[in-house]
Amino acid sequence: MKETPEKPLGLERVKRWLYDKSLDERGAGCVLCGSCYGHGPVNPMEDEPGFKSKCPPYEYYRFQRFTPKSRWLMSQRVFHGLDSITPELKEIIYSCTTCLMCQEICGVRNDGYGPWDITVAMREEITEKEGPLDAHRPILEGLRLFDNPWSQPRSDRGQWAKGLGLARLGKNEASTLLFAGCSADRDSGRPGAVSLAKLMKQAGERFVIMGEEEGCCGLYAKDLGFRKEYYRLEEGNLRMVGMGGIKKIVTACGSCRRIWQDYPAEEMKGIEVLHGVEYLEGLLRAGRLKFTKSIRKKVTYHDPCHLGRGCNVYEAPRTILRSIPGVELVEMPRNRRWSWCCGGGGGAPEAFPEMSLWNAEDRLREAQESGGEILVTTSSLCLRSFASCQQEQLKVQDLFEFIYQAI
Template sequence: MAKMKNTKKLSDMVYACSGIGDCRIAYRWAVGRYGVCPVLEHSPQFDPFYARGKIRIAKGLLEEELEPSEGLARVMYQCTTCGNCHSTCHQTLCEEIILPIGRFIDHTKLFEAMRADLVEEGLGPMPRHKEFLEWAKKEHNPYMEKHEDRVKWIPKGKTIPQKAELVWFMGCTEPYRQPELAQAFLKILEAAGVEFAIIHPNEWCCGSVFFRTGVWDLAEELAKHNLEALKASEAKKVVIHCAGCFRTIAKDYVELFGELPFEVIDAVELIRDLMKEGKLKLQKANVKVTYHDPCHLGRHMEIYDAPREILEMMPGVELVEMKRIKDASWCCGAGGGVKSGFPELAVEIAKDRIKEAEETGADYIITACPFCVKNLQDAAEALKSKIKVADIVELIAENLA
């Protein structure tokens, strides 16, 4: 029988689930919640494709009534780890009035532990993820790119120091796949006169994709390396413009190593503060936008206000909200390895969000995550939508005075 050692450590969570089922479909108009699980909406409508069913699977595995299988693994990896089931469970009547069940269960943590057990059983991750992990062992990134090309996006002749009180952890996605986002953030930092450093060639993949998909040995190896590199940089503060990297370093690293010797902030927090201090001068934009909350930045790290404050401070920008925002926000569909493992499913989920954004009449759907940008762009293209998708740093960089 399977050992399921990581799931066993969280067995109290498994048995805390009362099976109410709000994680399947919960409509609470008062708090703007319309639906819960984006995967369930685009999958066979039965239990294993949403949180309660996955917890039932965990129970069956722990009690040896189920055996791990390839089919079971495919179901477990069809989860964006968006955390909407978690926030919904927290809002149940049972949690608020009778017993704090929902607040005790960390759904994302449990599902990632189950994936880690499937990896140890040789049933995970998915084939495409296995390609990523082999390359990351070799070149420290999951994108089949050479390690030295992590800084290829930096303009020729531009030199960035390796030591400073503020260090920018670049991540993999922007340097290798969306250099325009990194260049936009660089432009903002320079316009505000911010002194900063990068730790290349010592920066490796943060490990997010491997934490999420259960390849924890590699994730921990990458994390240990980056922690030492950041310590050596003499950083007092680390800024990150990637929701996945931010969540990983600010949360997963802390869980692994304890309190970090530096503060970790997301780019939107830094930019908001720079704007409040009058260090960024912007011209009038004359555009209507709606904001999409990335799951890793929002539900996982509870950063909802900073990006909205930025948009509200930008001259000529009108912010109009979608019907599902903040902790009730609908996932873009790209997280948890779904974009790479099940790309068609990822785009189908993103189409829901594009349609919701169109209802606002906005010119742009703005977000603060490179994964969200890419998947929402793919969905907008598939729908032939007129709405434009952009990261908040692009909107700012384009409107610097």
């Protein structure tokens, strides 16, 4: 494995925000306002307070120590050598579902860092000093051996595209890449990747896929604190798209979109990153995506945390859904930037399955109460979370699969 020790890891990476005394210019720290978990006066820098339920682990455990604020303060104490890494600290740091709500809210952060970044840096610190949580070891092993969090052998990668007749990177002049994501070969991601590819073909788009050459975007490596693995995956992906002359990357999963957009701007110069739903919205506006069938259903859309708060993509899915004849879009109370997490991110389902399930069930309850007959979403993590709930009242479907039915 190629390591990149020159890049900072762990709390060293965010020391400016932890009051590194040796630096001339320090970042502003947490002002303990409590807004990130719904117990502040209001959001410190804006008028709209949003819903009171903000941080999933805090809402589940109901102890102060499970708040973003506490994660920040605990990390700060470790940074200054005042506390050591204890099992209790690990439980608190790893219970974060990576919903990005605290990043969205925290008003003192306007420099690209926030309470979630510090939580992730603390995870990196733990990984460096003690290794990953036992529950996350298989993910790290899978990434190291197969570039895949679920240890899927390379030879099995890209099976989702079998029979679709899609061109491969390097064997075609197309400069648009459909990045399917690791979940495309699993139940949670296959329908979305297949339907997006079909929709793009239908519109006459020229694009390529990576097939068995595709590796993980780095989502798990980044969010679970395996920073060295993350840098390695990022480097590999950048090399691949560079060699293939790719100018546009279209992702099938909201989390892949978030990771690709965060690759170094310098190396992504001239490459546009879009989620499939943004891409389809462009086709719709250009009159190249036409709906010929009607779907008479009440549909509610679940904003995946990584596509919504992570990438600010809120309207494209709604515009497309409203354009489908017969569809009535009904909103859940917690929508767009206040969307409630499904509990599926940050390694929470592996380490804290009960909390994760509680999260998903709470979201499905909200969807049912909104009057929706179908919940659609566009993240394989969310689809996996909802699939783990034992319920039959509400149908859950991938957004692209839903859209394809109207073609």
